[in-house]
Amino acid sequence: MAEYSRTQRLRWFPLVRHEASRLLLSKGPWLLAVVLPLWIYRPSFDLGDALGANVTITFVQYVAHIVVPFAVVLLCYRTIAGERESKQLKTLLNLPLSRQELFIAKFLGRLIGVLTPILLAIAIVTGLGVVNTGLMSIQKYLAVLGVTVVYVAALVGITVSVSAVVSRGITAAAVLFFGVVVVMELLWRQVVGQIVAFATDAGLLTDESTRDAVVIFLQRLTPSESYYTTTNWVLSSENAVGRIRSSGEPAIILSERFNDIPWYLHEGFGPVILLLWVVLPLGIGMFVFSRGDAL
Incomplete structure (x- = not known):
């Protein structure tokens, strides 16, 4: 039974790897890796005085400020809707995977592909911060980093889920740009x-x-x-x-x-609210996709 369970898990790993590799071989993630350090590195004399070496941790908070939400939408809105349009989804559905497994693999692959440049940017900014202000609290830094991963997972989950429930990439882009970027971030x-x-x-x-x-x-x-x-x-x-x-x-x-x-x-x-933003969109997206429905 244990061997069967392990085989069940491993069979969708290649699709996760393929999805992440396909994204990382494009220019978008690496453009994000270049732009993001310039956006989140904001050294301030007053802030340094107030927080000391922990000022470096506050730079990470800027990940949630407009650039990353916009980038996630751009990098992930075609995850499933684009393959539905190009008919490649039919090929994927012929794999020995359930629709739920396919959805999870798509989500995890995109999450890895998006997290890679973001974590690289954070590592660069962390290095600059440590050089300028000294070593911060490692416990607090790792905790904020973990929360950041959950936040990015929420954004990717929202985007992949919308992509799973609509029939066209342009529809997913419009819904996500208006809902995530304009309404939730700007207005x-x-x-x-x-x-x-x-x-x-x-x-x-x-x-x-x-x-x-x-x-x-x-x-x-x-x-x-x-x-x-x-x-x-x-x-x-x-x-x-x-x-x-x-x-x-x-x-x-x-x-x-x-x-x-x-x-x-x-x-x-x-x-609690942040975790709900991970669980609820993924649950809805997986449920609709597993039924084969698309709006």
Whole structure:
């Protein structure tokens, strides 16, 4: 039985390797590896004074700021939809793999292909940071690095899942660019503002303190904001909203807004929300793909 189980697992490993290799043989990931260090390396005198050598860890937080979400969409939106269009999916479906195994292999292959340049960029920036400010807390660095891997897995999972449930690559690109890049990265705070304004006009949020708490809770629901909440918690920063900035503190510190911080704004919800962004899109994408449906 153990040998059979091992064989079952190994049979989709070649497809994982093929998917990762195909992506890494293209120019996109290596362009990301060149651009990303320039984007995330942001040495600051004030920030260095506030955090000491741990300033290097805060550079990693910039992975969640626009460039990586946009890059993941570009690198992964055709993962399954593109092969459905080119009829290559029919060939893959003739392999001795279930649709679930095919979906998992596609996801893991793309994740490896995307993580490789991102981790390379982080390694370069880490080296620069250590040279300039000294060795940071290894435990906190590894914890933030682990959260970053989960965050990238969430983005890849969302992108591959959308690609699995639509019939055309252009449809996947449009849905992902608008949903992930425009709404969740660029306009989410405005969206939250409109939701709260509507609820206030409807008489649902009459208390100002409750209204502020709901705004912050909703702002934290995106992958990037849940990533910031979790990494700030790891860095022992204040319970806050947004990444750590040049002052050494995040943009909004909750203890300055509330005398008694509501339970649903505890930092512990950050990793829960982030993990849900991994599990739910993958679960939905796998379910729809396993049924053979496409929108």
